[in-house]
Amino acid sequence: MTIQRAAKAGFCFGVKRAIELAEKAAGTGLTASLGPLIHNQQVVDYLAEKGLEVIHSVDEAKIGQQLVIRSHGVPPETYEEAKERGITIIDATCPYVQKAQRMAASSSANSFVIVVGDKSHPEVKGILGWAGSNALAIETLAEAEDLPYYPRITVLAQTTQQKSHFFAVVEELKKHTGELIVQNTICAATEERQASARELAEKVDLMIVVGGLSSSNTRKLGSICSGKTKTYCIETAEELLEIWFTDAKITGLTAGASTPDWIIEEVYKKMSEFMEKTQIQEAEESAVKTVSTVSDEENMMENFDKGLPKLYRGAIVKGTVVKITGDEVFVDIAWKSEGMIPFEELSATKVSNINDLVKIGDTISVMVMRVENQEGYPVLSRKRANEVEAKEQLAHLAESKEEVQAVVTEAVKGGLLVDLGMRGFVPASQVETGFVDNLEKYIGKTLRLRVIEYDEYKKKLVLSQKVILAEEQEGKKEKLLETLKEGDIVKGTVRRLADFGAFVDLGGIDGLLHISDMAFSRVKHPSEIVNVDDEVEVQILAIDTQKGRISLGLKQLKTNPWSAAAEKYAVGSIVHGKVVRIAPFGAFVELEDGIDALVHISQLAEHRVMKVQDIVQVGQEITAKVIDFKPGDKKISLSIRELLTEASEASARQDLENQPEIPEVTIGEKIGNIPDTDVDTLK
Ligand code: F3S
Secondary structure, three states: OEEEEOOOOOOOHHHHHHHHHHHHHHOOOOEEEEOOOOOOHHHHHHHHHOOEEEEOOHHHOOOOOEEEEOOOOOOHHHHHHHHHOOOEEEEOOOHHHHHHHHHHHHHOOOOEEEEEOOOOOHHHHHHHHHHOOOEEEEOOHHHHHOOOOEEEEEEEEOOOOOHHHHHHHHHHHHHHEEEEEEOOOOOHHHHHHHHHHHHHHOOOOEEEEEOOOOOHHHHHHHHHHHOOOEEEEEOOHHHOOHHHHOOOOEEEEEEOOOOOHHHHHHHHHHHHHHHHHHHHHHHHHHHOOOOOOHHHHHHHHHOOOOOOOOOOOOOEEEEEEEEEOOOEEEEEOOOOOOEEEEHHHOOOOOOOOHHHOOOOOOEEEEEEEEOOOOOOOOEEEHHHHHHHHHHHHHHHHHHHOOOEEEEEEEEEOOEEEEEOOOEEEEEHHHOOOOOOOOOHHHOOOEEEEEEEEEEOOOOEEEEEOHHHHHHHHHHHHHHHHHHOOOOOEEEEEEEEEEOOEEEEEOOOOEEEEEHHHOOOOOOOOHHHOOOOOOEEEEEEEEEEOOOOEEEEEOHHHOOOHHHOHHHHOOOOOEEEEEEEEEEOOEEEEEEEOOEEEEEEHHHOOOOOOOOHHHOOOOOOEEEEEEEEEEOOOOEEEEEOHHHHHHHHHHHHHHHHHOOOOOOOOOOOOOOOOOOHHHHHHHO
């Protein structure tokens, strides 16, 4: 067996430079990188051991820490933020990316800048940041077709863009501008690696592709090679199996752009050991002239029969669930044996029962983790396949703001978790339009969600159901506002009480029933009149369409007791009532529901009263005389004093009337035995 390496493989110039700068900086003191330096966990772990911490925003940087900007680059605000915080920047932005940033900055002054690339990729976000507001990113030809007309356009590419796609977009852009300036900022590194992998795969019996499984770059290499020959994708040398090489005369070796040399060398070394072993075995076999049976060779070939799909590590294939055991799911992927998904590879979120995730007969996508385990089964991951497929879908959802549905798998501190191929978080404040106190009740329920934050690289996915519900409410509200009129009598449900009134849901919009419009009588708290969930009939008093506010009235639907009050409580009439309130200046007396009258302190008694409570108490029934009635002000004044005075006068009159009659006398005439002197006094 011989091993041939791809002419271009492993680290590109920009990545290599970034790692060297980061490693050097980590050796000089407190250092962090803004995001993982590259998409290779082994390298990230290696740098962490050297002292390179990974942080996700400038805010997280500690005082005195050096901050490494990775090869993707960042927008100018990041430099400013770091400067303000006194953070030292180690700028590992790839010089090719820097060139694209400079072009974006200078072109945006006199043309509209378009960047063709993945909108969620930090490199594209960074370039757009340098262009300012006179720029946008597009990913697809369809997006280019939808663009309006711009007098002048400068178009740039994400450095890893495919040339054919970039130039197809350029062709389309010509129709949308009077002047198109094309800046081809595509870096040749990715294309060179793919071209040399393709070239090598055509010549060899077996290809080994080394790189991080999460790297789309590595998966792309795997896909190119598997189209040409038998291919295995691995992350490290430990994953190599001797059996792969027994049949291969020439084996090719290539690696993704984020694979370090030392991992490639380890793989190469282990492959060489297998090669030596195979050669020794072949020599021994030929010495004893053992004839290899045709059937053995046929059996080996059977594994890679033309009818079987090209399986390689990292490939995503579709299959049908055929068996579910306690902790494994078996999937028919049209391979010589069924593939096996271990329980932990089923979903990104925790579930206690496999049957909640899949059932027999389901067609699912899976990623090949190992082509064969020791029992001969391909080892598969539904979780990782979902993750890869979800990335594309999530980027689309984040951009389009389309609604997506997902089942709640777990309630955690501060929110809910859902599985959208990637674990998504719905903060408690984003579940409903109102406050949610019990998150547990949502487990197993389907939420209607919108992506409000998605960062593929930080693996951050935040969703909201509230924004969808709020928008719908707003729509209903607008419609309802158009149909409602002041004076309408409508039905509603009391949703919430406040000290100043009750909020009544009128079928999509809440109106306020103010405490003063609940009853004609004095109401201390809305709960005296209505309770939450009560169905009520109310009148619309006012509508503010600008602010979307509606004022409601309840008392307006009842007869106003004041309308008959003039007749019932005319000045001079004697009335009965109950003292309901005492103030320093008098006592308020309820004459009937909705009509209160005042007995001023000066009208409580015939003598001077120092304190109202010395004469009357709350709850006491009294009789008084109406001495004033002002219907406009809804004021009735009563007097107890006048009644008392009248009573005293009447009593005095009565006493007088009861006195014995005095005979009429003529002056000078002697009356009986009245002495003369007494007669004089009567004169
Ligand atoms: Fe730079 Fe090209 Fe690598 S842009 S980071 S050299 S792929």
